[in-house]
Amino acid sequence: MDTQNYKETPARKLRVGAMAIGLALVAGLAHAHGNVTPQAVDVSTLKPLGKEWITSPNPYRGDAEAIRVGSSAFNQNCARCHGLGAVSGGIAPDLRKLDIEPETDEYFLGRIRHGVTRNGAVYMPPFEGILPQEAMWAIKAWLETVREK
Numbered sequence: 001m002d003t004q005n006y007k008e009t010p011a012r013k014l015r016v017g018a019m020a021i022g023l024a025l026v027a028g029l030a031h032a033h034g035n036v037t038p039q040a041v042d043v044s045t046l047k048p049l050g051k052e053w054i055t056s057p058n059p060y061r062g063d064a065e066a067i068r069v070g071s072s073a074f075n076q077n078c079a080r081c082h083g084l085g086a087v088s089g090g091i092a093p094d095l096r097k098l099d100i101e102p103e104t105d106e107y108f109l110g111r112i113r114h115g116v117t118r119n120g121a122v123y124m125p126p127f128e129g130i131l132p133q134e135a136m137w138a139i140k141a142w143l144e145t146v147r148e149k
Contacts, residue, residue: 070138
């Protein structure tokens with residue numbers, strides 16, 4: 001760069017300022033990951049599952065009402081990190097890749113109930129005590145409808 005002929009123009013200042021603001025916003029989003037305020041999910045239209053946790057298989061697999069509830073619950077509680085339609089924007093795993101297997105049901109439920117923490121950093125908050133198991137299984141039922149291999 002020829003520093004003797006370098007001129008700081010108003011347009012250049014605006015571009016640099018816009019870049020700085022953009023970087024600050026992206027850093028804020030990365031810092032906020034995992035800091036989600038869970039939203040209540042109305043599960044009154046679903047068959048109650050009881051107090052004992054069902055670990056597998058998904059009791060709502062293929063249930064149209066559970067899929068409807070799960071879609072709404074996902075958008076309210078999961079899309080911020082896992083992306084709209086479960087299409088990950090890179091912050092969290094792409095949940096369209098989850099297999100439809102009893103082992104995957106168990107894995108999914110464990111993650112949503114207990115969250116994910118590594119080296120003291122919260123990657124996903126725990127939802128147990130916030131969302132009932134009906135909401136968690138409804139989310140999984142919806143995810144199965146958008147699954148990609």
